[in-house]
Structures are given as C-alpha cells and as structure tokens.
Amino acid sequence: MKFMLKKTTITAPALFAAVLFLSADARAQTTFLSDGGRVTLEADGVIEWNREEFYYAAEDNVRLSRGGWHVRADRIQAHYSDDDNARALSGDLSFARAFGVPVTAESDDGTRIAADEIQWWPLESRLEALGDAAELTRRDGGRLTASGSLMWWESLEGRPVAEARGGVMASGGGGETLRAERIRAVFSGATGKIEEYQAFGDVSVERADGEIAKSRWARYDVGGERIVLEGGVRLEREGQILRGERAEMDLASGVSVLLPGEGGRVEGRFDTDAEQ
Numbered sequence: 001m002k003f004m005l006k007k008t009t010i011t012a013p014a015l016f017a018a019v020l021f022l023s024a025d026a027r028a029q030t031t032f033l034s035d036g037g038r039v040t041l042e043a044d045g046v047i048e049w050n051r052e053e054f055y056y057a058a059e060d061n062v063r064l065s066r067g068g069w070h071v072r073a074d075r076i077q078a079h080y081s082d083d084d085n086a087r088a089l090s091g092d093l094s095f096a097r098a099f100g101v102p103v104t105a106e107s108d109d110g111t112r113i114a115a116d117e118i119q120w121w122p123l124e125s126r127l128e129a130l131g132d133a134a135e136l137t138r139r140d141g142g143r144l145t146a147s148g149s150l151m152w153w154e155s156l157e158g159r160p161v162a163e164a165r166g167g168v169m170a171s172g173g174g175g176e177t178l179r180a181e182r183i184r185a186v187f188s189g190a191t192g193k194i195e196e197y198q199a200f201g202d203v204s205v206e207r208a209d210g211e212i213a214k215s216r217w218a219r220y221d222v223g224g225e226r227i228v229l230e231g232g233v234r235l236e237r238e239g240q241i242l243r244g245e246r247a248e249m250d251l252a253s254g255v256s257v258l259l260p261g262e263g264g265r266v267e268g269r270f271d272t273d274a275e276q
Contacts, residue, residue, distance in 0.1 A: 030056065039066045039093045041078060055079045059100075066093050066122050068108040073118070074100025081123075096120040105129075109192035110139030111160070113152060125154035136162050136185070142194035142222065144170045144185050160187040170197050172222040174251055175208030180218070196221050203229065209254060211237040213247055225251040233258065 029042045030049060041047060045060025055077055058064075062076040078096040098105075099117040105127055106112045116131025129136075134150035137143045144150065148166020155161050161184060164170075168183040172194070181201030185194050197220040205213040205220075205227055216231030227249040235242040235258055244258040 027061075028058070037067050039078075039080075040064070041076070043076075054081070062098070064093075064096055064098070069105060069120070069122070069127075070107075071096060071098050071103075071105045071118060071120060073098035073103040093122045096122070103129075107192070111152075111187075111192060112137050112139070113150065115150065127152040134164065136164070138192075138194055140191075140193055142170075142172055142185070144168070144183060144197075146183075157189070159189040160192065161185065162187070168199075170199070170220075172197070172220060174225065176220070176227070176251060177206040178218065178220055178227075179204040179206075194222055205229065205249070207249075207251070209237075211235065211249075211256065213249065213256070215247070227251065 027042050027044055028047045029040065030047055031038060031040045041056050041058055041062070041064050043058035043060055043062040045062075046058065048057040050057070057075075057077045059075045062073055064071045064076050064078055076096060076098045079094050081092055081094045097117070097119050101116055102114060103116065103118050104112060104114045105118050105120065113127060113129050113134070113136050115129035115134040117129070119128045119130070120126075129150040129152075132147050133145065134148075135143070135145045136150060136152070144162060144164050146164035146166050146168045148164070148168075150162065150164040152160065152162045163182065163184045165182050168180055170178040170183050170185065172178075178197055178199055180199035180203045182199070184198040184200075186196050186198070187193065188195050197218075199218040199220070201216065203215045203218045205218060207213075213227070213229055213233065213235050215229035215233045218227060218229045220227045229247045229249070230245065233244050233247045235244075235247060235256060242258050244260050246259040247256060248259070249256045
C-alpha cells in the first residue's frame with residue numbers, strides 16, 4: 001500500500017509503504033529514531049518508503065544522515081533492520097547505497113569521501129567508495145585517492161582506518177607524495193586527523209625537494225614528519241642513486257639515512273646521469 005504525501009517527519013520505523021513528493025515550498029523528508037541515533041533522509045524529488053522490503057528509496061539531491069555521517073547523492077537506497085529477534089538493532093539503518101555522480105560522505109569531524117558510488121554499513125561503522133577516482137580528504141590536511149576502491153571503517157580500538165587499492169596516492173600536507181598499490185591511513189580516535197600512512201607494493205615517495213625513494217613497504221608518520229621504507233630501497237636525488245634495505249627520512253631536517261640488510265651493504269652511484 002502506498003500513499004502520496006508532502007513533507008513529513010516520521011519518528012518510528014516504517015509501518016506501511018509510502019511515497020513522499022516534494023511540495024512547492026519544501027524538500028521531501030523522512031526521519032526516524034533508532035538505537036544509533038536520529039536517521040534523516042531528505043530529497044528534492046521522491047522518497048519511496050517500502051515496509052515489506054524494509055527500505056527507503058530517494059532521488060534528486062538526496063541527503064542521508066546518521067551518527068555524525070552525511071551521505072549526499074543523486075539517488076540513495078537505504079535499508080533498515082526490522083528483526084524481532086534482534087531488538088537492539090530493530091528499526092536501525094543497516095545498509096545504504098548512494099549513486100549518481102557526484103556522491104559524497106562527510107563526517108562531523110572533517111573527513112570527506114567522494115566517489116562514483118558509496119556503500120554504507122552504519123551498524124558496522126564501515127563505508128566503501130567505488131569508481132575510477134575515489135578520494136578521501138581531511139579538513140585539517142591529508143588526502144588519499146585511488147582508481148580502484150577505498151574503504152573506511154572503525155577499528156576495534158576505536159580508531160578510524162581507511163584503505164585504498166589500485167593506483168593509490170596519498171599526501172600529508174607537507175609537500176610529500178606517497179604512491180603504492182595499496183595504502184592504509186590510520187586516524188586519531190580523539191581528533192580524527194590522519195596519524196600515519198602504511199604503503200604496500202611498488203611504493204614511491206616524492207619529496208618537495210626532488211628526492212625520490214622507492215621500496216616495497218613504507219610507513220609515513222604524519223605528525224612526526226618521518227618516513228621509514230623497507231625492502232629493496234632506492235634513493236634518487238640530483239643524479240645520485242643509493243640502494244639499501246631500509247631508509248629513514250626525516251622530513252623536518254631533510255636528512256635521509258640508508259641502511260643495509262643483514263649481511264649486506266649500501267650501494268651508491270654518484271654522477272649526473274641517474275639512468276640505469
């Protein structure tokens with residue numbers, strides 16, 4: 001059963017199927033209270049509310065909010081739980097899919113995710129951004145982009161984590177660019193700022209002064225302005241090429257230290273031609 005309604009506020013899970021249309025002077029809106037807080041869905045177009053399949057479907061400049069996160073898209077389908085055997089989750093938003101470029105998800109603490117499509121599991125504190133140009137940015141600095149996928153979730157320790165795969169690039173705001181096949185960003189649980197990046201596979205670090213470091217793995221301590229690289233490390237700067245197993249880069253002083261592996265040695269080439 002469906003009804004044609006103007007702007008309406010609901011304070012309970014769906015009891016019937018309905019369609020909300022934009023009135024002449026207001027956006028269509030539906031709100032319900034859940035164990036995870038207030039859930040609000042707004043749209044300039046239509047909101048379909050289906051009890052039998054436990055979902056809301058909205059289109060045209062849609063905004064879905066819950067627990068400090070706000071997802072915006074051209075179209076959003078939001079599913080809620082209604083399990084009599086799991087009363088703690090009954091009526092809460094369990095999954096949402098947002099699509100129709102542009103799609104963004106923004107948190108109250110300053111994290112913004114943009115992609116072609118965003119899938120959201122609020123009960124698991126997890127987001128996935130899909131598309132050729134998924135991007136995560138922080139209001140206070142830091143950027144993570146990927147051509148594959150980008151995941152955000154909250155760890156068991158209460159610290160948010162983001163992981164990007166496929167042509168990944170990250171920056172910490174100090175002029176350094178980190179590239180790899182996979183990069184994980186770890187956030188502060190208190191402030192939401194990015195504390196460190198962990199890079200895996202075909203890692204490259206490009207500094208503002210022109211120095212380039214390559215390795216198989218790297219850890220970038222953003223607040224400490226320090227990068228550690230391991231595994232087949234190669235440093236390039238002004239025609240000089242150094243090779244070792246581990247490198248430590250102090251971004252504040254500009255000093256890089258290259259270390260050999262066990263039983264190995266550091267190799268260097270000093271000339272004006274960096275070609276191999």
